[in-house]
Amino acid sequence: MSQAATPEGQADAPRTERHLSARAASQAITAELLERVSTQLEHLSTRLQQGESAELLAFMRFSARFHSYSLNNQLLIWTQAPASQYVAGFRNWLASGRSVKKGAKAVRILAPLTVKDPDAARTTEGKQPQKLVGFRYVSVFADYDTEGEPLPTQGFMTVPGGDEGHRALIDDLSSAVPVPVRWEDAPHTALVVNGRPWGRHSSAHGWTDGQQIVLNTARCAGQPAHALRVFFHEWAHAELHFTDNGQRPEDLPSRAVRELEADGAAYVLCAAYGIDATAQTADYVTAWGGHAEALQTSLKRIAKTVSRVQERIQAQQTARSAAD
């Protein structure tokens, strides 16, 4: 079969050679994307060290829209398409009634490369577990580079107006939390966790022992946006820093890191509801400055927690609309 030469001039090369050079090119792009992620984390960490938290907070607000993506991919989408609301692959856009515009610029993100793990025991369904061996890149496109059917609305409730609205939202979301949530008028002073006295609760705005979340009415009432942030903060603690039976997990970070993580998750979750808690969070997050690795570890844990919380909220909404 005769074939016109491709612009790369590879048409006449033997198939395996072409295959290999395509693979090498793909590997080079993947390596470049991974490099870009670590450069970005280094950069954010250096900025924090200089006392500049605005960029990290902008990224965290952005990440609220992409909670189902890994931290790596959130960073890659942010650096390539900071104005995007959604991204999806070419075929997925088509399936949802939109097509990618001519000349659209692909946003490159990473997909895990897995193989069957011969060392792992088969699952109860008889499947051989997979293990991660690396990454490959995939191309997605931003919403503004597509046209067709109207875009879906963001899957989250907007906060109803006024103080009452925030309180109503907290009460509503409480049913999605895996532990009971209650309001308490008198601050709790004698909480015992794992047999030890726990914290100074007279001044706490909220607290959790992993088995319940308590919001301090005196501290939270009258400041509903603040109350929502406290609610998400305690929810994040319950997800991240306790096991299902209220014990502490083995990989428990230091108290300072726990507070950063809970606050970071609350910040992103508030952003998902259109509440900007920058003023309360800005000074706090500079503590990550100069520690790119610690920043990455915590951002990964925050992204996972935000994703878990949003999945629980979505499951609650789906169950509710099914019942209607």
Ligand SMILES: [Zn+2]
């Ligand atoms: Zn806390």
